[in-house]
Amino acid sequence: MDATTAAVSKRLPGLKKKSSSRSGLRNLVQGCWSYRSPVEKKPDPQPNLPQFSISALPDDVLLDCLARMPRAALQTAMMVCQKWRSILKSTEFYEMRKQNGRVENLLFVFGGAGTGFLSAVYCKSSGSWRAGLLCSGRSIAENDWLSGYHNENHALLHAQPAVIKHRIFILGANPCRFSKSVGIECTIVYDAWTKTLRRGAPMHCPRKKFACCVIADRIFVAGGANRNDSGRDAITDSEMYIPELDAWKPIASMPRKRYGGLGAAVNGVFYVIGGLKFSSTLWSSMQPYIYVASMDAFDTNLNCWQKTKVLPMDGCVIACTVVGRAIYMLTSHAVELSFWKYDTWDESFTRVKPPPIPSPLRIDNCLKFSCVTMGSDVYIIQVGGSIDDLLRRSGRNGRGYKEGLVLIYDTCTLEWSRGPDLPYVKNGATCTVVQC
Template sequence: MLRCDTWTGTLVPKAGMGFLRKKFAAAAVAGKILVAGGCARSSAVEEYDPDENVWRVVSEAPRRRYGCIGASVDGVFYVIGGLKIGSSGSDGLACGSRAAGAEAAHVYASSMDLYDAASRGWLRSRAVPGGGCVVAACAAAGDVYILSSHAVELSFWKFNALRKSDNFGEWCRIKSPPLPAQVRLDSTVRFSCVGVGEKVVLVQVVGCIDDLLRRSGRPERGLKEGLVLVYDCAGGEWTRGADMPEVIRRAACVCVEC
């Protein structure tokens, strides 16, 4: 692991995680870094203490996921979406048949596990209403925002993550991102999103629309990767941001206050 000092631009090597992971969930919670998923050998949840430069296993995740997304609100680490790895056994799902495997993948892709960092315990897992596959997620303004794909359309959801709120745990479907008409959803189009204050920034990180047009037999040029859309959490409206000047394929987004 490397620590980047955003003021000086320097990189400092730090202790590595105890388990090799790929496409895992990560989030900063109460001054620590929590990671989960992305490991075929273990369901361990690890916590990094930046003051001690030490990783510790703090829990075992209820689901062993791959390709999941992490977010943090109000002391809770959210492990969202992804695919099932092997047979964790904790949720009663088996991969003994193709049908069972497809069912497990669907359940994992639309579910969310909640880890309370203070009590070292797991809260009740939640599922995105209507199912679908989580393709992007982030925390902003005290809520968790989730973009879900339903094969031919996208839905956008807000999960009330303020634990002292009377509405904690409630879902609300909100306005979907206004994708240009040229953008046709398939496995080549992917997104990343990040909360910036009271806004959610959605970035298209994979999927050249030119390629989609060519595959459909249309020679004209369309939109490339780098589409940026901004959702105002307070106003409930989307706006189009400037496209990324340079495409970093499969990029992840992060927000730093300065």
């Protein structure tokens, strides 16, 4: 800067030094294009939608949703809330599952083994058995009344099952007399959905070897013998159980005594078939009892017993089941088995093709069969005893071997087939089918 310029600058303090051309261009560009930070575009506001939960659904819609759950999830669903629990325990829920095809037939076999209740479950769709304990050790610890049954080898030896929807009522189980529990005589209720046991009201008469059936969600029992009576005399007493009240009430007594009779229900009629009649000459006769070759029928609508029907077959009826309007009966004739069909509409008996068991048989005294229905098929399950002739034919020796035969009779094709053998269940006694 020369002297002249310096002097001018002193006189004119607003005068600045002239910038170079490059700086001027930069200033020009900056003046034209100023940096602006990007502005985030806000999304358009959404309309306020109401928030719904599954519990806010109408009851009929909620019922339909819950009815479509798999059976394995029902136990957990019952613990969600009180409303769900009440829905899942309702009759409407069970009927909705049936309409949706969510129920299937499961064959249960119960047996006591001294160390706990053993059970075996057969699923028709898979064609296989699954065995295990009916209740866990924790259940025993939490329920003192179970210990009397849990520790008894023959707790279910004379028990009878009755099924109402997905619940199995085990009647006449024999508790351990040495148990510390007081008043443990009861009806054992098993829920096939939740896999839990609970205690129900005991029968007025603690009986064994009695007949039972279910009609319109009511359990009917008749006959047998009083377990507390050392004389083991057959009785005619009959009772009815009301599940929602957990109470038994007496009904009209049978016209004759029956010990070991079998029960079946068709169209509101309770049939009591066969059985034994103990003789009054117990000590003077080598044959202290005789078979009762007849059956009595109790009409639940008329609340009375009808005329006795004579059975045409000889020997004793050892198992029976119902398919439609017909009662199928398995009978023993000392050295062979026969199979009969009784049509309740025209009251006719027909002898049908016997089960494929070779005869003559030397049947062990402990041999026991049970008959159940799955769909249109009759299942005959050997739940106890031994068949010596079958052991010899298969190359095995010895007595007392439990075969566990499962024979299936198709009532449509009238043919027999062999099912998978029953897993080992000691003292298997209670056998029934549940739709769950």
